[in-house]
Amino acid sequence: MKFFIDTANLDQIQQAKELGVLDGVTTNPSLMAKEGIKGDAAILAHYKKICQLVSGDVSAEVIGTDFATMVKEGKILADLAPNIVVKVPMTADGVKAICHFTSLGIRTNCTLIFSAGQAILAAKAGATYLSPFVGRLDDINWEGMQLIRDIADIYTIQGYETEILAASIRNSRHIVDAARSGADVVTCPLSAIMGLLDHPLTTMGLEKFLSDYNKSQA
Ligand code: G3P
Numbered sequence: 001m002k003f004f005i006d007t008a009n010l011d012q013i014q015q016a017k018e019l020g021v022l023d024g025v026t027t028n029p030s031l032m033a034k035e036g037i038k039g040d041a042a043i044l045a046h047y048k049k050i051c052q053l054v055s056g057d058v059s060a061e062v063i064g065t066d067f068a069t070m071v072k073e074g075k076i077l078a079d080l081a082p083n084i085v086v087k088v089p090m091t092a093d094g095v096k097a098i099c100h101f102t103s104l105g106i107r108t109n110c111t112l113i114f115s116a117g118q119a120i121l122a123a124k125a126g127a128t129y130l131s132p133f134v135g136r137l138d139d140i141n142w143e144g145m146q147l148i149r150d151i152a153d154i155y156t157i158q159g160y161e162t163e164i165l166a167a168s169i170r171n172s173r174h175i176v177d178a179a180r181s182g183a184d185v186v187t188c189p190l191s192a193i194m195g196l197l198d199h200p201l202t203t204m205g206l207e208k209f210l211s212d213y214n215k216s217q218a
Helices: 010-019 029-034 042-053 067-078 092-104 116-125 134-139 144-158 172-183 188-194 200-218
Strands: 001-008 024-026 057-061 085-087 108-113 127-134 161-165 184-188
Touching: 001 010, 001 067, 010 042, 010 188, 024 184, 029 042, 042 057, 042 067, 057 108, 057 200, 067 085, 067 108, 085 092, 085 161, 092 108, 108 116, 116 127, 116 144, 134 144, 144 161, 144 172, 161 172, 172 184, 172 188, 184 188
Parallel strands: 001 024, 001 184, 024 057, 057 085, 085 108, 108 127, 127 161, 161 184
Antiparallel strands: none
16 A cells, blocks of 8 residues: 655655655645645645655646636646646546546546545546545544445456545544555555554563663663
8 A cells, every 4th residue: 555645744745755655645725725835836836846855646636626627727737747646526527627637648636535436437537546535424424434445346346447545534543444445545644654653562662672771781
């Protein structure tokens, strides 16, 4: 399973990169706004900075909601760097745009996925990645991870090549469950990645090893 970081924060991307396990980055308009980036020129410049920081795929989302605007924006985004993946919402115009981008060889990430039916449509359109939002389903008392399992089963049965990118990941437990559920990629905040390191027995065990070593030096 590939690890993407779900942020537009350059410091956090750098920290995940230094850990050595980072395969890519996902962003969305909310994450860009959180970084205080204002205006289209600044947004495009920020995507370029992210693409220079990481060699893996970087998802950059279109803002337009009609086919023509999505296509126009997607081409501008795809021209920024070879590792840009154009993120497109799951709407009728979005599916049309993904089909169009597929025919042009532009890679896509179909976002805002909340059902297996939507996942089938995105795969038929040729999306490179599919982003089911696990945490937001949990928020409304659905079992978000069940959607990952359902899509993984369907994609295996049908032989779809679209990669399942588990999104809206809120904690380290979600990462473990996504791996068990058949996700190809997980995109998560830095805190969830770093949380995988933690176990009290590891901390206690290390303290004991170091104290025993120090005793042997006395
Ligand atoms: O990038 C999309 C997704 O990961 C959003 O997560 O926490 O805002 O539901 P969240």
